[in-house]
Amino acid sequence: MEETLKNPTRPRAEKNYPASPVGISDFERIVGEGYYYIDKTLLAREIWEAGQIILITRPRRFGKTLNMDMLRCFFEKRSKSRRHLFENLEIGQHPEYMALQGTFPVIWLSFKDIEAGDWESCFKAVKWRVREEYKRHEPELSGALDDYYQKQFRSILDDTGDEVDFESSIQWLSKFLSDVSGKRALVLIDEYDIPIQTAQKNGYYDRAVSFFRNMLARALKDNPCVEKGVLTGVLRIARESLFSGLNNLDVFSILDEKFSDKFGFTDSEVDRTLAYFGLGDRKDTVERWYDGYSMAGTRVYNPWSIINFLEKRKTKPYWINTSDNALVYDLIQRAEPVIQRKWEALLSGRAIRGVIDENIVFSNLHDSVDALWTVLFFSGYLTVESAVDESLHEYRLKLPNLEVKECFKSSVQRWIRSAGGADHLDRLPEALADGDGETFRKSLQNLAETVLSFHDMGGDEPERVWHVFVLGMLVRLEKTHRIRSNRESGLGRYDIMLIPRRPEGPGVVLEFKKLRKNEEPKRALQRAFEQMDEKKYAAELDDFNAGRKIAFAVAARGKRVWVDKREWGGEAVWG
Template sequence: MAKVVSIGNQSFESIREKDNFYVDKTLFIREWWDSDDAVTLITRPRRFGKTLNMNMLECFFSNKYKDRGDLFDGLEIWRDEKYRELQGTYPVIFLSFASIKQVRYDETVIKIKDELIRIYNEYDYIMKSGIYNANEKMQYQSVCVGMSDTVAQEALKNLSNYLSRYYGKKVIILLDEYDTPMQEAYVNGYWEELVGFTRSLFNSTFKTNPYLERAIMTGITRVSKESIFSDLNNLKVITVTSDEYSKCFGFTEDEVFAALEEQGLSSEKEKVKLWYDGFTFGESRDIYNPWSIINFLDEKKYKTYWADSSSNGLINSLVKTGSSYIKIMMETLLKGETIDVPIDEQIVFSELDYSEDAVWSLMLASGYIKVISSDELTGDRRKAVVYKLALTNFEIQLMFENMILRWFSPAKMETNEFIRALINGDIESMNDYMNDVALKTFSSFDSGKHTSEKKAPENFFHGFVLGLMVDQTENYIITSNRESGYGRYDIMLEPIDKTNEKYPGIVIEFKVINPRKENTLEETVASALEQIEEKNYDAELIKRGVKEENIHHYGFAFKGKEVLIDGR
């Protein structure tokens, strides 16, 4: 019987007690412990199981869970007798910065202090012991509302001292989503202030803490060592390009396919792979984001689950306000092609304002793009590497297309009118809409001097039209730049219901006027339509069951901001 999929449950204890759907990641415990690293920072995109894995570590090591081996019974780690003996034997401090998203520096520090107070309240019973003197008890009580920054910065180190003496063992510290406040600080303009506070907190906790056994931090980005980790020479950093822990976060293809079989969805493997596969960690390929998979298992519908689980505000802002170079690269990615850029995985948020390459570093860390291959960049003092990058998967492509739609589309009503005109073959309405869009918005996405003006409108409208069709994913399978017949079409819309003549098959070809061959847009659009027929782009649609008489051809011709659409 298929297990119940619990959406949003990040409690390892709850999932195991209720026997909910769970993909076994307990070998992460062994890999981390066997590494013998003092302080480990692991970066992964959001919704990739970081919090659940950290909670799993707490359940395994914390003496609060002594004699709770039942939580691990039947899982991989429990087959190793050595690790059975480790379960529930350490004092563990587990804290999270995930909810610290304030717009002001003072409010952020207050929230960090509140998290420290919560941890201290959890362990206040140890102060009833006679092993602490009066000064130590006063210090413990000083971690309270209104505490100074200095008290807060030393709080975790001091608590490590008290716990290690009480239990006779050094502590394990788990800090989840360490970089959430840093991202908010960048967006809201108090980065430098927060760097100073956080540097002192981390140095005290992870560097000069003699009561620390091990520590793990998780986050989305690797924030520059020169900022908050300046003195942490004992820090082991694991990023999305590292081989360590490559299968501990996210689901492997074998795990996904096994889950589909368990849920009676074996026939969906190919489409699930198209939508949600594509993440790469180190040498591990075919990693799926867990959030989309568990939501698909629950709803059994194809949606942009992961892309919609956040506002994507920072990426949206960086691309929208970025230079023509960034927009050109985004056009390339949206066409299904790759880009080659140098990547320095140490994110320096202040560089995002002027470093175009820093944007790609952030997008890679955040999971929006994936590594195809890499080459070392010689002679660069920061040892950047040139990566060949592509959009991660179909879900991410839809997210960006929808993002562009929100930037450039006029009213939603007008968008719906264009889609209706496209499906119904209303050429006049399509021309009215597209020429209005070109007049009002094309200059906002001008590719500038660094690309061919000839290709700029074609690239823009290609991505734009794809974005307009996002809402049609329930009616159409939408593909771009794929082979069919004797060439590669620009956009193809394959109706999901081949028997419903209301939704025709659609093939679209974009062309910019070539003054050497054509004198008018009419000649250019005719050339586009001829190409569709000569290259037999209908072949793929007909092969998949679409009737030849229910296929519409559209040619889009461009000359600067002028657009002409015709169809057959």
């Protein structure tokens, strides 16, 4: 990941703008050194007014770490006051809450980036984070504890304690701080679920859940030394009993109205920011690329992408490129017809119906379609278009913006490349746009043999797999064609249509058919052409003044594919 540091001498447009804080989550540095900051300080008020133990879930890179560091700076009592950081911000206009500034001991832990391949490495990383927090508080606790508690303190700081000791480490630190300061501590734990997600992928899930369940329960359940506890993460991991001991936990997800405008940038915030940076004329483009998230009805933009756009002044995938997008890659490779149909709809810009289960079970991810949509939703790859039945947790879901859509399409190409089909990535879409039926057929057949497994193609709807497969590849043609799928044209719905962006350019319609029992390939292809004629699929191409109007029929049986091509107004050509 590229991080850009502040350079106050670098010109931006016609004046020197403050640097956008790309990769910086240090609140004191951002405000103190004059980086551009979109004010979220009223989160401190909302946190204070909420319950004792709070979990807030948001997608990665949505400002969780910066907001948590802001809370630390606001509430924490230190020898050097931080009050000046807040006086000109929104929370500074509320004296009743400013009275809380700098009055509590704070325990601050972030499990961000703890992505270890085994439990031993994970535990080592967790211990390091905990020991660093103990070291941060050493000046105020050194010499203030009696011999018994001093021994406990040193066992963590010097790394002589065992696993059980580290399970109790947050609880111990809260008591030490409370006893010495005379006030209950605030506990802030950022990205609590990163180690759990990594453990699931790497086979030490049960060990990790056991450790973190004990650590969180001892720290946050009925602890008289804790004033408030705030956790952030992407997912709520509840059914695995990670929070089974916490009967005082309030959870606020992206489906809840509370905190809905505190993570991510609202439309008005983006308007003001673009205008300030002299980029107001780019609003429509920025909106298509990075808007589209609905937080309980509040419309927000992806903050990581906006900050990077301010820095580089180019619209391209920023947020997507901070992850390996393994969830999307997994979705592509799954062959269940229901997943293929819904993925096809998403790529085509349509919404799907899905059940969102806030109590995610990682072990069910490969067994439950609902679990898959849930993880994609809470991870930021899907957003709510509308509620179908909130009592059943059923919603209409869609891709939020162009950045995420590009991720889905590029993941198809990654799949093809990893399976040895890279040579055909350019050849197949170009042949399609040029009306080269023979090259299109050969490329499609070769890709089937090198990329698509028998399992992929052996179901009841192989034509859907072909449809999704080709649709994902056609992203390479978006500069010259609009790509549409399963849209109304004439009297029916075509499978895929390429509409030329320039008048008189070639337009293409594709129709996929599964071979019926004992059916000859030529007959299946003829059925496709008959449907295209009967439903008048060329009507939309006529509306866009396409020059050549090319029809491709594709018939499939398992991994075997047949292709025929014809042009409206011309003769059919067997491929």
